[in-house]
Amino acid sequence: MKLKYWLVALFFLFLIKGHAATVDTLTINSKSMLKGIKAVVILPEKYDKKNQYPVLYLLHGFGGRYDNWVNNVPAVKKLVDNYQYIVVCPDGGFDSWYWDVKGDQNYQYDTFVSQELITHIDANYSTKKDRSARAITGLSMGGHGAMTLALNHQDIYGAAGSTSGGLDIRPFPMNWNIKSRIGTYTAHPVEWENKSVINQVHLLEPNKLDLIIDCGKEDFFYKVNVAIHDKLDYNNIPHTFITRSGAHNWDYWSKSIIYQMAFFNEFFIKKDTFVKN
Numbered sequence: 230m231k232l233k234y235w236l237v238a239l240f241f242l243f244l245i246k247g248h249a250a251t252v253d254t255l256t257i258n259s260k261s262m263l264k265g266i267k268a269v270v271i272l273p274e275k276y277d278k279k280n281q282y283p284v285l286y287l288l289h290g291f292g293g294r295y296d297n298w299v300n301n302v303p304a305v306k307k308l309v310d311n312y313q314y315i316v317v318c319p320d321g322g323f324d325s326w327y328w329d330v331k332g333d334q335n336y337q338y339d340t341f342v343s344q345e346l347i348t349h350i351d352a353n354y355s356t357k358k359d360r361s362a363r364a365i366t367g368l369s370m371g372g373h374g375a376m377t378l379a380l381n382h383q384d385i386y387g388a389a390g391s392t393s394g395g396l397d398i399r400p401f402p403m404n405w406n407i408k409s410r411i412g413t414y415t416a417h418p419v420e421w422e423n424k425s426v427i428n429q430v431h432l433l434e435p436n437k438l439d440l441i442i443d444c445g446k447e448d449f450f451y452k453v454n455v456a457i458h459d460k461l462d463y464n465n466i467p468h469t470f471i472t473r474s475g476a477h478n479w480d481y482w483s484k485s486i487i488y489q490m491a492f493f494n495e496f497f498i499k500k501d502t503f504v505k506n
Contacts, residue, residue, distance in 0.1 A: 249274040250306035261337040267295045268319040281357040283314040283497040288367025295320035312494040324406035327374025361500035366390030388439035388496040392485040396426040397453035440468035445475025
């Protein structure tokens with residue numbers, strides 16, 4: 230699809246706009262994993278406890294960590310200042326794929342992100358505690374995680390996205406330690422089928438989640454992103470799909486986040502979530 234002209238205009242606006250966003254680094258106790266998990270919280274310059282703010286949960290990729298986004302893409306802080314909503318970047322482990330892995334206490338990241346983390350953020354920051362004010366997205370493994378969590382917790386998230394996401398893991402049976410989390414594809418095919426985002430589209434009700442998916446044409450995940458776009462179309466699930474030149478790297482993601490955060494800002498405005506106490 231063609232990008233809206235106002236999104237492109239925003240890019241140039243952010244280049245010249247300064248920022249003074251506050252970055253908090255937290256250690257959050259995970260009862261499910263019996264360990265502390267790091268997270269970055271980015272607050273807008275005009276953050277005021279008298280107000281209630283929407284929150285975007287922003288996930289990192291395979292081999293990444295909680296501070297990847299804020300360190301690699303300075304524009305995120307500018308975007309937070311411009312849009313005046315909170316961004317939270319949790320640590321998702323080196324290779325968790327944001328799953329709860331049965332029988333492995335070190336991998337309970339579905340529970341951590343969608344329960345423990347949200348509970349902590351809502352208790353310690355001035356947020357609007359409703360799915361209409363909560364969105365989630367991420368890159369690569371984090372795109373897979375964001376879509377998986379949103380589809381399986383539609384009572385918690387009102388919008389979701391993915392950039393360069395691994396939205397179908399089946400074509401990659403030997404990659405990124407997936408087999409260490411859920412077993413090999415040959416031995417556990419049902420698990421691989423069920424955990425591929427493309428096979429969870431049936432969980433969606435039309436207009437239940439606002440969705441944005443993007444992927445570069447030179448990305449190794451490009452074909453699986455086109456496939457899920459086609460499947461969403463076939464199932465009459467409204468969504469925004471963006472593709473343009475780009476590979477699986479920070480150059481692509483640093484531009485993608487501009488469009489993604491504009492999309493979520495529009496969602497929050499539509500839901501009228503910028504509410505004062």
